[in-house]
Amino acid sequence: MKYSIELLKQAGEIVSGRRKSAISIFEENKKIAYDKIPELKEIDSELSLSGSMISREVLSHKGDFTTSLNKIKERNNALIERKKDLLSQNGFSKDFLDINYACKKCNDSGFVDAMPCECLIEVINSLEREKEICSGEPNPFDTFDLKYYPEMLGNIPCHDIMQSIFENCKQYSEEFSHSSPNLLLFGGTGIGKTHISLAIAKTVQRKGFNVVYMSAPDLFTSLEKQRFNQEKSEQSIENILSCDLLVIDDLGAEFTTSFTISALYNIVNTRILEEKPTIITANLTPSEISQRYSDRIASRLLGCYEHLRFCGNDIRILKKKGL
Ligand SMILES: [Zn+2]
Structure with a gap:
């Protein structure tokens, strides 16, 4: 999914708000504990000297300073x-003076190794869901119209086939779980594959799962850029490999190279194994x-x-003809 700058900004503010509140709770706890146990303040200032002690050791020793560092x-x-x-003797929990970040992976900075942390992505997704629910956007399955599929196409009962695909996919999205099967939707151009796959992605995302939806050309361009570190991409390879549901739309529309094949x-293989x-x-x-x-x-x-x-027949052409 593409995210707006506004949404990213809002998510960043929520995560940094969590960090600020973790730190302010820590500062308050520190005051309470210092008041009750003055020795703690002395210990903290002793601890804060370690940095300068280490630099002194490094500067004053020419040889091995492992022993002094130890x-x-x-x-x-x-x-x-x-x-x-001291804390537990005075009735506090032992971790009373630890900073209790909501996310231990990124300490509420929102980033790990310059890539968006899972917690930031989670916030973005939930903002996105809220936005959709507030905007009253219809269920994307409701906008799928079976009238474009003829009863028979040659000797194929097209309408029935598409009705059953539609019902299967709707049920798939409503009952989505980590053990849902992988799907390959194939067939000619303009017969609803993108509509259905997008409807599944949106429904699953609204249920709170981390969903990545990308067209094959966008996916491979983004991977290529990350490979050469040309720019930070919205979707890191880690998230593409580990998100709850990955949708690759229009495989085959990309310019196929040995890189796209191995990517x-x-x-495909990593997600099957995991x-x-x-x-x-x-x-x-x-x-x-x-x-x-x-x-x-x-x-x-x-x-x-x-x-x-x-x-089916190409719906875009049918719509143009006013059918
Ligand atoms: Zn995090």
């Missing part, structure tokens, strides 16, 4: 233990997928995905 470490550990003992294999559901839509048939991508990708897509073959 001594400083031991001294610090003893002081920290003393603090905890696709990595994504049992994370993935949905792929493609204008290619399974046998065209086998020809275009490597055998190992084809064997995963053929063996580990449920196949839904769409049928």
Whole structure:
């Protein structure tokens, strides 16, 4: 999903608000504890000297200073233990003076190694859901119109097939869980694959799951950029590999290279191994997928995905004709 700058800003403020409140609770606790146990303040100022003690050791010794560094470490550990003992002797919990960040991974900074932390993504997703619910946006399945699918297309009962695909996908999104199957939606252009996959993504996201929806060209361009560190991408490879549901729309529309083939294999295979559901839509048939991508990708897509073959006439053309 693409996020607006406004949404990112709002999410950043929420996460930094959490950090501020963790720190202000810590400051208040510190005051309370110092008042009751003045020795704690002395211990903290002893501890704050370690930095300068270490620099002194480094500057004054020419050779190995591991021993003296270890001594400083031991001294610090003893002081920290003393603090905890003092706290519990005075009726506080031992971690009373720890800063209690809401997210231990990023200490409420929102970033880990310059990439968005899971907690930031979670906030963005919930803001997005709120926004959608407030805007009264209709259930995306409700805007899917089966009238565009003829009773029969040649000798194929097109309307019935599409009705059953529609019901399956709606049920899939409503009952989505980490054990939901992978889906491969395939068939010609303009017959509703993107509409259905987007409807699943939105419904699953509204339920609170972390969903990444990307077109194949956008996905591979973004991976290529990250590979050469050209720019920070909205979706890190870590999130693409580990999100609850990944939707790759329009596989085959990208410019296929050996890089895109190996990146696709990595994504498909990792998500199968980690049992994370993935949905792929493609204008290619399974046998065209086998020809275009490597055998190992084809064997995963053929063996580990449920196949839904769409049928119909190009809806965009029907709409243009006013049908
Ligand atoms: Zn975090």
